[in-house]
Amino acid sequence: MSEADDNTTEGAATAAPRRGPMGRGPMAGAAPVEKAMNFGPSLKRLLGRLRPEWFQIISVTILAVIGVVFSVLGPKLLGQGTNIIFEGVVSAQMPAGATKEEVLEQLRSSGQGQLADMLSSMNLTPGQGIDFAALGSVLLGVLALYLAASLFLWLQGFVLNGSVQRTVYRLRQDIEVKLNALPLSYFDKTQRGELLSRVTNDIDNVSQSLQQTLSQALTSILTVIGVMVMMFTISPLLALVALVTIPLTLLITVIIGKRSQKLFVDQWKHTGELNARIEETYTGHSLVKVFGRQQETNDEFTEKNEELYGASFGAQFVSGIIMPAMMFVGNLVYVAIAVIGGLMVASGQMSLGDVQAFIQYSRQFTQPLSQLGSMANLLQSGVASAERVFQLLDAEEQSPDAEAPAEAAPAPAAPARAGALAAASARTEPARADSGRTAPGEGSGRLVFEDVCFRYAPDKPLIEHVNLVAEPGHTIAIVGPTGAGKTTLVNLIMRFYELDSGRITLDGTDIATMTRAELRGRMGMVLQDTWLFGGTIRENIAYGRPGATEEEILAAAQATYVDRFVRALPEGYDTVLDDEAGNISAGEKQLITIARAFLAQPSVLILDEATSSVDTRTELLVQKAMNALRSDRTSFVIAHRLSTIRDADLIVVMENGQIVEQGTHAELLQEGGAYYRLYNAQFEAPALEGEEGAA
Template sequence: MSDSNRAPVRPPMPRRGPGGGGGPFGGMGMPVEKSLNFGPSARRLLGRLRPERVAVVAVILLGVVSVVLSVIGPKLLGQATNLVFDGFVSKSLPAGATQAEVIAGLRAAGKNQLADLLSGMQLHPGHGIDFAALSSVLLITLALYVFSAVFMWLQGYVLNGVTQRTVYRMRRDVEAKLNRLPLSYFDRTPRGELLSRVTNDIDNISQTLQQTMSQLVTSLLTVVGVLVMMFVISPLLAVIALVTIPLTLLITAVIAKRSQKLFVAQWSHTGALNGQIEEAFTGHALVKVFGRQKEVAARFADKNDELYRASFGAQFVSGIIMPSMMFVGNLVYVAIAVVGGLMVASGSMGIGDVQAFIQYSRQFTQPLSQLGSMANLLQSGVASAERVFELLDATEQSPDDREEVPAPVSPSADASADTNADADVNAETGAVAAPGTPLPGRLAFENVSFRYDAETPLIETLSLVAEPGQTIAIVGPTGAGKTTLVNLMMRFYEVDAGRITLDGVDIARLPRAELRSRMGMVLQDTWLFGGTIRDNIAYGRTGASEADILEAATASYVDRFVHALPDGYDTVLDDEASNLSAGEKQLITIARAFIARPNVLILDEATSSVDTRTEVLVQRAMRALRQNRTSFVIAHRLSTIRDADLILVMEHGSIVEQGDHDQLLAAGGAYARLYEAQFAAPVEG
């Protein structure tokens, strides 16, 4: 835009360009850091799983079955160990004796400790290992582990669908939200920061859900199942193992509290760094022109260093959780081994049960360690979720009025060619309308007031009427409010007071899509999409035919240069349209406005990038396009608006002069001074 007032100053974003201003490397503000509100954000993230309730229940049930099968395994392996050990000991005992006789003989010989050990075993003196029973136990154990793995795989398959569908809906909601946000949001939000939330943060949420949900469900179920089995085997050893839980919770809470802010800072710095990179590479030509590569590199290094420190701190602090959990688990393992060995020696517990309990203790501490290690992933994911939720919670533009209103009349596609003798001709503008049909496009400002910042006046009680078919030129110094008028016409911003009407209808009562479909706009800053030249021209109207495209291209003189391109209208443009000159890109945007056939045409320095010869041709095309249309032309080059029906001179948001070119020159006021500054000064030089 040519008007510096387009961007609001609310809220202010810190800028650090040369001398404290902007520039190609001075526009990115640092997002405000704040403590992560973990609980509410985590609950809200889980709430987005609500549409997947059935699948989540299936995930839990599959996890329960898998965990139950895997938890039974160590108990059966303990029985296998007992069979092997009992058979080995039984073979060394005299055949024909009973277990009670052997134990009594040992006590009579004063070997009470050995007798206590044997009393806790199932012995068959003289017999070896019962391989039939051992084979049966091992086959059952193998089957349990196989089925456990199958159910675990099914759980992962279902969970993957749950995660991807949830993230899909989040991306869809973010896309829909972006379309509902007002222009002011994009004016004050760095593009790199916005892109980081839409891409990096959502990807991080996807990874967090994928990696933690399965482990979270499985780990919690495993803790419960293993705890039950441990109490079945030995309540005393189970109580010893339970010491792990409060220690785990305490260590996790202490470390997680320290790492929360670091994860918020990590993703905030990521967004700021992305914004800085996007800005620097978008304006890389200016960076090189002014020789500011070192400054850009230094700023990148500083921001990269901030991101490094935040990321390192977050990962290091949260990474302490896993080793701490392993240390606690090893302490519990030692305690279980010592107490379990004493119980085996006393005959109150079998060696296979001790082996099974040690396995259970490992299974018990392992999910607790996994839960601890997931803390960093959860904090990182919830930090990203909070940033996405901030975007989803941003204030939207006011909804369209649902009240039925009469729609403005659309011009006929061939209105400009309708010059029959029965037509009505506007005596002031020469515009043509069909007999008895009011010419559409009357735009009126009625006591309109608007401020970007409540403390800074801009437009106060402005009144203006643009009659159908008129060409209204708006001139004035930078910052006068020229482009602000356009923003208000298009409802990019809402007026603070007064109203704007289109053909007698308050535009605030018109749906935005309806209003903007009746306005065509050509900006000073060209913007073309990745695609063919044909697609970019056709973007101006849905369903445009090939004939429409060729007509618009010919009228805007795109057809004059497009045939020199290798693929003509099928030439593919990249995102920056770097394979076209600035003037050629401008001509394509003009063709896009031609094909839209709007009621109101807005030209914001539309010929600023066109060479002098092409400008003459484009001006002729513009005159044809402006037939039967109300046109607003924002111009700095006064030579382009001499034929305007009405010229408005704006200063500080107010119209200080109005009239045609000759009248304003004769008045010797602000317009005459602008004209003299633009044309007399070069002659004097």
């Protein structure tokens, strides 16, 4: 915009100053201050977004329970296999034909009572070796259990993956809807890179965290429960020893988690700030080189990169301590179980297979606890990103449209618009006769400002008690010094901001009672800063009115003299523009944006210094096309070069947010007021320069 300062200078109370060469326009506000992480409510809200997937979540839980049951039964069966092997080896060393009781009595009588106690709990058949048939059945059973467990756990992961991706899909949709509902003031105060980081990096991190933690957390919790049940059925004493792990695990996780959570919040905050810096530098790379600020830009990047490195390293290092700490606790419990279990086998209170199974269960018990601890860093990182996304979703939206919106008088029909385009493209020197103009009050596009007041900051007035009438078919030029409120005035017409008091009517209807879509559908706006998207020239022009025919697109291009340079391009209207539209000149970019606005054929046309990037000869051609196309349409022209608006029907002079003069070019010059001073100021300097050169 030619007057971005209207949106920044006047609104500076809500935006912090920027450093470096890249601070410009309404995107120059600083990133919002990061709030302290509120882990519990944010996690609850994140999990609440899975509510539409309740059936799939139940299915996932059932599949996980079945898979875990099969998985925890495996060590018990393997323990039976160990008993079969050990009992077979011991039985083979006993005299054949003797009974178990006789062998035990002989051992006790020979002073080997402890060995007899150990063997008393075994199923021994003296003289008989290993029962390979029974052993084979056990091993096949274990194989079947593990295969079934793997299948059910794979199905659980498959279903959960779909649920998580659909949840993130809905989250992205909500973000898209939210961005369209946010007021312009939000984007004035937020760096573009910071905003992009929230809708890309943070959402991706939320998706990754949910994907990696939900499945593993559910499986780990169920495994802990299942293993605990199996351990109590084998030995309550050893189970109590294993339970010591739980409070130690919770204590370690809480202590370390509190320290790492703040670091994860800082990590994602610095990520957003670094992305904002990179985006700014890339967008303005030419400006950086022109002013020789590469070193300063590199220094600022290095500073932000080091901040991100420090936060990321600290978060990963602190949270990474959890897993080794869990393994240390698990190893201590493992040693205690091995010692106590060995003593119980020696005393005949447990079989060797049960001890083996219990040791396996102790591993299965401590492993999921360690996994839960190690998942804390993923979960903390994901919740930190989720809170940043929720802050965006919770941002205050623009005021909603009226429940029963009013409609302004209908705009000209599409065939008439197409006819106007065709007529404009056929004329080289279109005349603008007053006799052919629609009488005031008729047609569409009559805009009236009634005691309009507006301010960006409550304590800093800007627009004060403005009254203005713009008749259909008239051109209203708005002039004044920088910061006078010119661009703010047209932003109020578009309802980018809401009025503090007063009202603006379009064809007798208060625009505040219309839907924004209806209002902006009647408007066409061409800014000083061009915006073209990656696509063909035809697609960029057609953006002004979806569904426009090829003839209408060509007519708009011819009317705005786009056709002249497009036909010189090798691929014509199929020429693909890159993101920066670097393959065409600045003037050609502006012509395309003007053609796009002309194709829309709005009731009200707003030109914010729209011809500033066009050369003098092309500007004259565009002005002629404008004269032909603005018949029966109100045109607001914000201009700094007063020579371009001499023929305006009404010139409005603004100072400090107020209209100080209104009239035609001749009338205002005759009055000798503010316009007279502005006009002379623009032509005195060239005259003086000419005199100095002649001297």
